[in-house]
Amino acid sequence: xxxxxxxxxxxxxxxxxxxxxxxxxxxxxxxxxxxxxxxxxxxxxxxxxxxxxxxxxxxxxxxxxxxxxxxxxxxxxxxxxxxxxxxxxxxxxxxxxxxxxxxxxxxxxxxxxxxxxxxxxxxxxxxxxxxxxxxxxxxxxxxxxxxxxxxxxxxxxxxxxxxxxxxxxxxxxxxxxxxxxxxxxxxxxxxxxxxxxxxxxxxxxxxxxxxxxxxxxxxxxxxxxxxxxxxxxxxxxxxxxxxxxxxxxxxxxxxxxxxxxxxxxxxxxxxxxxxxxxxxxxxxxxxxxxxxxxxxxxxxxxxxxxxxxxxxxxxxxxxxxxxxxxxxxxxxxxxxxxxxxxxxxxxxxxxxxxxxxxxxxxxxxxxxxxxx
Numbered sequence: 001x002x003x004x005x006x007x008x009x010x011x012x013x014x015x016x017x018x019x020x021x022x023x024x025x026x027x028x029x030x031x032x033x034x035x036x037x038x039x040x041x042x043x044x045x046x047x048x049x050x051x052x053x054x055x056x057x058x059x060x061x062x063x064x065x066x067x068x069x070x071x072x073x074x075x076x077x078x079x080x081x082x083x084x085x086x087x088x089x090x091x092x093x094x095x096x097x098x099x100x101x102x103x104x105x106x107x108x109x110x111x112x113x114x115x116x117x118x119x120x121x122x123x124x125x126x127x128x129x130x131x132x133x134x135x136x137x138x139x140x141x142x143x144x145x146x147x148x149x150x151x152x153x154x155x156x157x158x159x160x161x162x163x164x165x166x167x168x169x170x171x172x173x174x175x176x177x178x179x180x181x182x183x184x185x186x187x188x189x190x191x192x193x194x195x196x197x198x199x200x201x202x203x204x205x206x207x208x209x210x211x212x213x214x215x216x217x218x219x220x221x222x223x224x225x226x227x228x229x230x231x232x233x234x235x236x237x238x239x240x241x242x243x244x245x246x247x248x249x250x251x252x253x254x255x256x257x258x259x260x261x262x263x264x265x266x267x268x269x270x271x272x273x274x275x276x277x278x279x280x281x282x283x284x285x286x287x288x289x290x291x292x293x294x295x296x297x298x299x300x301x302x303x304x305x306x307x308x309x310x311x312x313x314x315x316x317x318x319x320x321x322x323x324x325x326x327x328x329x330x331x332x333x334x335x336x337x338x339x340x341x342x343x344x345x346x347x348x349x350x351x352x353x354x355x356x357x358x359x360x361x362x363x364x365x366x367x368x369x370x371x372x
Contacts, residue, residue, distance in 0.1 A: 005030045006122050009049040011040040011066065012084060013058045017107065021053060024111035025118065037061030041069055044076050051122055053105075056085040056096070064099060071100040080121050084109075146204070153200050160197065164190045199331050203314070206338035213254040213342060220284055220292060221248050223255060227262040228282075234270050238278035248284060251292050251365040257339045258363070264332040265296040265359050272300035272357070291345070292365055297358035303351040311349060312337040336361070 008029045010021050013036060022031050032047065034040040037060060044052060052070070056063035063083060070076045082103040083096040093104045102121055105114060167187040171180065205211040221244045228240055269280045278299065285293045303311060314334045340347040340361045351357035 006050040007032065007047065008118070009034065009040065009043060009047070009052045011035075011037070011052065011058075011063070012055040014055070017055070017084070017109075020109055020111075021114075024109065024114050028115070029118070037063070037066040040066055041076075044070060044079060045073065048076070049079060050125060051118060052079055052081045053118075054081050054083055054101075056083055064095060067096065067099045067101060080125055082117070082121065150201070150204050153197050156197050157194070160190060160194050164194060196331065199335050203331065203335055203338060206342055211338075211342055213257065215252050216255055217250040218253045218255045218258060219248070219250050220244075220258075220294065223259055224262060224282055224284070224294070227259055227266060230263060231266050231270065234267065236275040236278075238270060238273055238275060238280060240266070240280045240282070242282045242284075244284040249365065251363055253343050253363055257342070261336045261339050261361065262294070262296075264336050265361075268332060268359070269296050269298040269300070269357075273298045274300070290365055291362045293360055293362045295358050295360035297356060299356040302353040302355050303349070303357055304353050308349055308351060312347070333359075 006029050008025060008031050010018060010031055010033045012018055012021070012033075018033055018035075022033075025031055032043060032049065034043050035058075037058060040052075040054070043049075054063045054066060063085075067081055067083070070079065070081065077100070081101045082105055083093075083101050084105055084107065086107040096104050103117055105117065164187065167183055167190060170183050171187060175183070202211065221242070224242055224244075228242065231240075266280065266282070270278065273280060281295075281297045283293075283295045283297070285295070312333045314331065336359075337347050340363065343363050345361055345363040347359070347361040349357060349359050
């Protein structure tokens with residue numbers, strides 16, 4: 001099967017120039033011609049050429065205006081444009097490139113150079129299209145994978161709940177100490193699995209914009225103190241302190257989600273600090289009159305700079321493995337990021353390797369929306 005020639009649109013009001021361009025390019029490309037701007041706009045939208053050679057100086061609508069309109073139209077904005085002109089001024093070239101042209105060729109044309117540059121830009125366009133197609137296919141496969149994973153995880157909830165319930169009933173029986181210990185471990189692990197399933201399902205909802213937030217007035221000082229009490233069994237000899245300002249006004253948010261954000265960040269800090277010498281500091285600050293900032297700092301290993309941009313990515317475990325820590329699911333920080341953003345806030349990290357890390361998030365003090 002013969003491969004179709006690339007389709008070029010030449011826009012020039014000079015018959016002489018048109019003949020030269022057809023002579024230089026007609027053997028390798030299908031060349032269509034328009035002699036004025038309005039007709040070129042119509043042709044470009046109807047035929048979607050692979051590349052446009054556009055004269056600047058034309059009566060009526062000049063080449064700059066044609067380029068501007070082509071780039072403003074979603075149907076034609078990705079078509080590469082090479083400007084043609086007898087002008088040889090830097091300002092004209094800069095103007096053309098600023099409008100989105102990919103090249104600028106001055107008259108008179110050298111046929112060999114013209115063909116080489118057209119061919120180069122068409123090859124770049126071909127590679128970009130292949131890359132985009134590969135990217136689109138990858139996104140499609142990722143969506144299919146996520147859909148399958150979501151269905152599997154959703155279906156795990158019922159059997160896990162049955163296992164959890166039976167283990168709880170077994171724990172109420174009079175059992176030998178070693179059997180009771182095994183059941184206790186199994187119960188703890190099942191509970192961890194159920195929390196993991198819940199987190200994954202919540203992440204999926206937030207990514208799809210389907211997470212409904214239950215807004216109420218949230219006293220952040222009390223919420224942080226409650227969360228610290230919840231993680232006390234994990235604390236060992238680590239010191240956890242809260243430094244609020246003198247007066248804290250309540251903000252409007254989903255208290256359960258915010259508590260889970262805090263719990264994830266505090267547990268993360270506990271995990272990466274020494275159990276005997278770890279120091280974890282929580283602060284509440286008014287970022288400005290409209291926002292409240294909460295930070296969780298630690299004196300642990302810190303996170304290498306090259307990994308800091310990835311820590312909020314789903315399933316990221318790079319830093320944990322590098323530092324020899326017990327690997328996690330890599331879901332906690334992803335959940336935190338999405339939950340903060342669902343409130344209309346933002347989250348970030350400051351860390352120096354060997355000096356500890358500080359995770360912070362800012363939430364608006366007023367209600368943004370009631371549902372996503």
